[in-house]
Amino acid sequence: MAQLKGACVIAQSGGPTAVINASFYGAAKAALASECITNVYGAAHGIKGVLGDVLYDIGQEDEQELEYLKYTPSSDLGSCRYKMADPDQDSTDYQRILEIFKKYDVRYFFYNGGNDSMDTCDKISRFMAKSGYECRVMGIPKTIDNDLFGTDHCPGFASAAKYIATSCMEVSRDARVYDTGSVTVIEIMGRHAGWLAASAALASYCGDGPDLIYLPEVDFDMDEFLAAVEKLYKEKGSAFVAVSEGIHYADGRFVSEAVTSSTDGFGHAQLGGLAVKLADVVKQKLGCKVRGIELSLLQRCASHCASLTDINEAALAGQAAVEAAVSGESGYMVAFECSRENGYECRTKLIPLTSVANFEKKIPLEWIGEDRCSVKQEFIDYLLPLIQGEPPRALENSMPRFAKLKKLRAQ
Amino acid sequence: MAQLKGACVIAQSGGPTAVINASFYGAAKAALASECITNVYGAAHGIKGVLGDVLYDIGQEDEQELEYLKYTPSSDLGSCRYKMADPDQDSTDYQRILEIFKKYDVRYFFYNGGNDSMDTCDKISRFMAKSGYECRVMGIPKTIDNDLFGTDHCPGFASAAKYIATSCMEVSRDARVYDTGSVTVIEIMGRHAGWLAASAALASYCGDGPDLIYLPEVDFDMDEFLAAVEKLYKEKGSAFVAVSEGIHYADGRFVSEAVTSSTDGFGHAQLGGLAVKLADVVKQKLGCKVRGIELSLLQRCASHCASLTDINEAALAGQAAVEAAVSGESGYMVAFECSRENGYECRTKLIPLTSVANFEKKIPLEWIGEDRCSVKQEFIDYLLPLIQGEPPRALENSMPRFAKLKKLRAQ
Numbered sequence: 001m002a003q004l005k006g007a008c009v010i011a012q013s014g015g016p017t018a019v020i021n022a023s024f025y026g027a028a029k030a031a032l033a034s035e036c037i038t039n040v041y042g043a044a045h046g047i048k049g050v051l052g053d054v055l056y057d058i059g060q061e062d063e064q065e066l067e068y069l070k071y072t073p074s075s076d077l078g079s080c081r082y083k084m085a086d087p088d089q090d091s092t093d094y095q096r097i098l099e100i101f102k103k104y105d106v107r108y109f110f111y112n113g114g115n116d117s118m119d120t121c122d123k124i125s126r127f128m129a130k131s132g133y134e135c136r137v138m139g140i141p142k143t144i145d146n147d148l149f150g151t152d153h154c155p156g157f158a159s160a161a162k163y164i165a166t167s168c169m170e171v172s173r174d175a176r177v178y179d180t181g182s183v184t185v186i187e188i189m190g191r192h193a194g195w196l197a198a199s200a201a202l203a204s205y206c207g208d209g210p211d212l213i214y215l216p217e218v219d220f221d222m223d224e225f226l227a228a229v230e231k232l233y234k235e236k237g238s239a240f241v242a243v244s245e246g247i248h249y250a251d252g253r254f255v256s257e258a259v260t261s262s263t264d265g266f267g268h269a270q271l272g273g274l275a276v277k278l279a280d281v282v283k284q285k286l287g288c289k290v291r292g293i294e295l296s297l298l299q300r301c302a303s304h305c306a307s308l309t310d311i312n313e314a315a316l317a318g319q320a321a322v323e324a325a326v327s328g329e330s331g332y333m334v335a336f337e338c339s340r341e342n343g344y345e346c347r348t349k350l351i352p353l354t355s356v357a358n359f360e361k362k363i364p365l366e367w368i369g370e371d372r373c374s375v376k377q378e379f380i381d382y383l384l385p386l387i388q389g390e391p392p393r394a395l396e397n398s399m400p401r402f403a404k405l406k407k408l409r410a411q
Numbered sequence: 412m413a414q415l416k417g418a419c420v421i422a423q424s425g426g427p428t429a430v431i432n433a434s435f436y437g438a439a440k441a442a443l444a445s446e447c448i449t450n451v452y453g454a455a456h457g458i459k460g461v462l463g464d465v466l467y468d469i470g471q472e473d474e475q476e477l478e479y480l481k482y483t484p485s486s487d488l489g490s491c492r493y494k495m496a497d498p499d500q501d502s503t504d505y506q507r508i509l510e511i512f513k514k515y516d517v518r519y520f521f522y523n524g525g526n527d528s529m530d531t532c533d534k535i536s537r538f539m540a541k542s543g544y545e546c547r548v549m550g551i552p553k554t555i556d557n558d559l560f561g562t563d564h565c566p567g568f569a570s571a572a573k574y575i576a577t578s579c580m581e582v583s584r585d586a587r588v589y590d591t592g593s594v595t596v597i598e599i600m601g602r603h604a605g606w607l608a609a610s611a612a613l614a615s616y617c618g619d620g621p622d623l624i625y626l627p628e629v630d631f632d633m634d635e636f637l638a639a640v641e642k643l644y645k646e647k648g649s650a651f652v653a654v655s656e657g658i659h660y661a662d663g664r665f666v667s668e669a670v671t672s673s674t675d676g677f678g679h680a681q682l683g684g685l686a687v688k689l690a691d692v693v694k695q696k697l698g699c700k701v702r703g704i705e706l707s708l709l710q711r712c713a714s715h716c717a718s719l720t721d722i723n724e725a726a727l728a729g730q731a732a733v734e735a736a737v738s739g740e741s742g743y744m745v746a747f748e749c750s751r752e753n754g755y756e757c758r759t760k761l762i763p764l765t766s767v768a769n770f771e772k773k774i775p776l777e778w779i780g781e782d783r784c785s786v787k788q789e790f791i792d793y794l795l796p797l798i799q800g801e802p803p804r805a806l807e808n809s810m811p812r813f814a815k816l817k818k819l820r821a822q
Contacts, residue, residue: 016588018581045590074584081589162809166715169811170429173485174712177427178492179456184708206810273687293707297595301585304577304716307809388809398573398718398799399617400580 004134006107007039008322009055012075012142013046013082013113013120017156018163018303019314020142021069021076021403023112026318027140028058028066036326037108041410046080046113047120050100051093055410068403070311071393073303076403084120087127094127101128101135104410108136108325112318114143114154115358118333122353125331138321139333139353142314144300146195149359150351151335155314158386159306160299161199164188165387167305168203168210171293172240181237182289183229183282187275189299190244192216193362196299197244201375202383211239212373216246217363220255225278226285228373233286245274304400308389313346320348344385415545417518418450419733420466423486423553424457424493424524424531428567429574429714430725431553432480432487432814434523437729438551439469439477447737448519452821457491457524458531461511462504466821479814481722482804484714487814495531498538505538512539512546515821519547519736523729525554525565526769529744533764536742549732550744550764553725555711557606560770561762562746566725569797570717571710572610575599576798578716579614579621582704583651592648593700594640594693598686600710601655603627604773607710608655612786613794622650623784627657628774631666636689637696639784644697656685715811719800724757731759755796 008031012020024042031040040058043049056077058066069076087094100106109128111121118139125137141148146157168186175184188197194215203209211232214220225241232239247255256274275292283290317334324332332350339345367379394401419442423431435453442451451469454460467488469477480487498505511517520539522532529550536548552559557568579597586595599608605626614620622643625631636652643650658666667685686703694701728745735743743761750756778790805812 016585048590072584073581074588076584078590079588080591166811167709167713169813170484170712170714171708173483173487173813174427174708177485177490179459179489180491202810206807207815208813276684291708293709294705295709296704297582297585297702298578298704298706298709301581302578303581384808390806390809395801396617397795398801399613400577402580402584402619404618 008108011043013117016074018159022314023318025069026315030319030322045078056407072402073301112140119357136325136330147193152338158310162387163302163305165202169208172208187294191246200242210242219250220247307387419519422454424528427485429570433725434729436480437726441730441733456489467818483813484712523551530768547736547741558604563749569721573798574713574716576613580619583619598705602657611653621653625654630661631658718798
């Protein structure tokens with residue numbers, strides 16, 4: 001495969017995570033080290049930065065600040081939720097991207113995101129191929145939802161899971177401190193896949209956690225839920241329940257639907273408020289003290305409780321994407337292939353973007369308890385290796401020291 | 412002062428904190444080491460454990476498990492919110508306490524709690540003196556609200572403040588990740604004193620934090636609030652606002668009042684839901700994307716983000732209470748006297764329970780900005796030394812390892 005010399009663009013898209021900047025770091029470091037890549041640019045706010053010609057010259061950043069990226073939450077380049085049209089219907093955006101790529105001699109494009117971003121990435125890849133402009137396009141996986149097809153797990157998931165499980169252990173102790181009885185409902189992100197809500201089971205596995213866990217993989221039944229809570233409350237004097245924001249009735253309606261009507265850029269209903277709603281229902285039924293807790297943004301940006309394994313794998317994914325592209329690959333997403341037999345091992349592989357785009361990987365039903373409100377040991381065995389290790393994050397005055405990039409515009 | 416031999420009872424009361432068990436640890440270790448104290452008992456659920464004759468024999472616990480208490484959140488003995496009658500009106504409870512104290516030859520009583528608990532402690536102290544039964548009663552301070560009179564600060568406050576500031580730094584990065592504009596409101600505990608909400612300013616001091624902070628020390632004006640948010644939103648495209656749950660209008664009504672009507676054991680309105688309510692008001696006014704986040708229980712039980720200084724001082728407070736009682740003192744609460752001139756120094760002192768009970772210490776108005784939605788450097792200088800140090804907490808599989816006491820009933 002002939003060497004391809006030119007600049008590269010790295011962009012971050014979709015909801016941020018605690019480790020997406022580690023992927024940015026991994027890709028940037030590999031790109032800066034590559035002889036084929038002449039310039040390393042970061043696009044502001046995902047693909048919108050390319051369309052708007054707002055590219056930052058990463059080559060001018062201080063090495064130490066790039067190191068800080070590994071422990072800095074959220075998408076440091078900025079993110080977007082921008083739906084690209086089908087190029088066969090409307091190629092305006094794609095023509096503009098081509099124009100910008102030509103302007104900066106961009107021959108490598110790395111898009112770091114989830115399902116929707118891989119779809120965008122796939123469309124750009126196919127358009128470039130069709131247009132005859134040689135540009136190697138690679139997807140770098142990212143999502144706390146852990147719902148990307150074709151990979152053992154997704155960078156970002158484990159750190160969110162670790163924060164959720166740790167917080168559930170702490171809340172479980174706090175919520176049961178009085179002898180007067182109470183029911184606590186904690187709401188966890190995950191629209192269609194319950195990977196994050198299921199992570200609360202790790203807290204119970206460690207000795208302090210939720211009694212019941214409700215996932216979107218199975219239909220929710222309010223009467224069953226109330227009966228289970230009432231049983232616990234009468235037996236133990238307290239109940240601690242973890243619910244996925246995406247739990248739905250058999251007819252598909254989200255339990256939280258009534259709470260909000262606004263939608264994000266992709267037309268997904270924006271969920272939330274479910275914990276308080278369920279707590280109120282319990283209060284009406286049992287007349288007991290209740291509390292609804294929503295982990296909200298905290299669960300996806302808590303870098304202070306991140307998994308070092310997750311950080312290292314996120315950096316590895318970015319690095320692997322660059323190395324594969326430089327070696328001639330294009331149109332793939334980096335994925336993880338893991339073995340847990342003799343200790344945990346994680347290797348990267350490549351899967352076609354087309355096969356990833358817009359699929360959602362859910363928890364295998366056989367990992368969910370017959371009671372439909374618990375998970376089995378198989379899930380714990382899957383999750384445990386992913387959350388290992390405490391990051392050596394930089395602190396100043398015992399507070400986080402986040403990366404501060406100069407973000408000088410590309411010339 | 413003659414030596415007083417007998418058993419001691421340690422009890423935990425009021426809302427739990429991330430470090431109240433460190434005070435329990437400090438008191439228990441000192442009591443177990445004392446030649447005067449024959450038995451060390453822990454009361455289940457505060458004073459209710461004494462009334463109900465449910466005492467645990469701490470002398471039978473494993474040393475290592477007691478060590479784990481320093482990094483274990485919530486009140487491991489259980490807590491209560493139990494209002495004692497005025498002994499002159501109704502001495503039933505006090506007679507019962509005397510009976511139990513006589514049964515176990517209890518000569519030392521240590522009550523670890525906040526304002527209401529110090530009131531309980533004071534009443535018990537005065538009743539014992541009046542009844543002629545020699546029992547030394549000491550209060551150990553505890554409250555994330557930091558509103559106890561006569562002490563530089565309260566054990567529990569700094570760890571909550573550190574978690575709040577750290578989380579605000581992370582959320583600030585996440586909430587500003589899109590270029591589409593948004594307003595985020597984060598709700599922080601603190602009914603009448605704004606110490607915790609003000610701690611969010613430490614995040615801004617560190618480079619990423621709220622733009623506006625609203626405290627209960629000053630009256631809240633909805634129009635001023637909306638104008639300030641609109642100005643920021645138009646200038647920067649985003650606004651991040653921290654509010655104390657206790658903010659109120661000039662006429663005294665809590666802004667969150669409409670949201671809930673239930674009350675706790677002391678007749679305080681149970682607040683919450685304020686962040687979502689304010690976010691909705693902003694959305695109606697500006698029509699922008701909004702998000703309301705409530706830190707809820709997380710902020711008072713997040714031992715994974717505790718301050719080592721706070722943990723050590725909490726243990727010191729427990730130890731000092733025992734040592735003072737053994738040396739003959741009674742009717743006092745342990746307090747902190749700190750100097751910040753040449754480095755930070757913290758010493759314990761004793762203040763009469765009567766002077767503490769039911770007072771609430773608020774943020775000095777001169778530490779609050781003229782704009783009434785910020786705090787001055789004086790507050791940062793006050794807070795910074797208190798949050799220093801990361802606890803060497805025990806981990807198993809990268810998850811917290813909390814104390815597991817046997818809790819064998821006293822004979």
